[in-house]
Amino acid sequence: MSNAPSARGRHSLSSLLPILLLCGGLIEGCSGDDDGIGVALMCDSGDAPLTVGRCRRPDGTDCNGCEAGGSFVGLPNCAMDMGGAGNFVRLGGGDAMPVVLGPQGSPMLVLGAQAAGIENGGSEAEWPRVGVGVVDRGSGEQLADFTDLHVDFDSASGTPTANLLFVVLDSQNPSNLVGHSLGIVGSARDRGSMRFCGRTNITVDRYIE
Numbered sequence: 001m002s003n004a005p006s007a008r009g010r011h012s013l014s015s016l017l018p019i020l021l022l023c024g025g026l027i028e029g030c031s032g033d034d035d036g037i038g039v040a041l042m043c044d045s046g047d048a049p050l051t052v053g054r055c056r057r058p059d060g061t062d063c064n065g066c067e068a069g070g071s072f073v074g075l076p077n078c079a080m081d082m083g084g085a086g087n088f089v090r091l092g093g094g095d096a097m098p099v100v101l102g103p104q105g106s107p108m109l110v111l112g113a114q115a116a117g118i119e120n121g122g123s124e125a126e127w128p129r130v131g132v133g134v135v136d137r138g139s140g141e142q143l144a145d146f147t148d149l150h151v152d153f154d155s156a157s158g159t160p161t162a163n164l165l166f167v168v169l170d171s172q173n174p175s176n177l178v179g180h181s182l183g184i185v186g187s188a189r190d191r192g193s194m195r196f197c198g199r200t201n202i203t204v205d206r207y208i209e
Contacts, residue, residue: 043185043187044195048117048118048195049197052112052198052200055111055163062097065166067086067164072104072166075103094181094203096204096205097204098207099169099204109144109167111165112163112164113188114160118194130186132167132186137183178204178205178207182201186199
């Protein structure tokens, strides 16, 4: 199982969006019970907690990348659907959520993260460094593995939150993921070298094109 992003994922994400950091990538010391998710997708007991969540609009519909503040706003596919702002909603284990076809033309999960005490900034405002890993728990196929990307956490509403995290999936047939259980892990390192990590799993209930 490679820790390097796919060429397609690296191209889609590096210039367009913030993502969360895969344990086993640039953050060292990730270990523990894998809960069937996979050896590479584990957190260390010494990591501070990070909560993985989803993005929903105020009307309860799922975010699709066209929300205000999203990296894809302004693309042609967003012209008819700006959608307002996206809100962070904590994911419980096994929650149903969709894979969406993003405005950039790739299937993705629209996630978020919260981490109490995480610090932005640094000598060149390069922190936190974050990433995400996604694996199909049934087949063991790794669908996303992105590392060392910068994203700011917004503390305006209380707990520092990074919302609208567009996690592009390496899947040629995303509609086939419906009904599958996906394991997700996110972790981060801030300017004070504090490490945060959290994981969950979801069930894909539909593919939205």
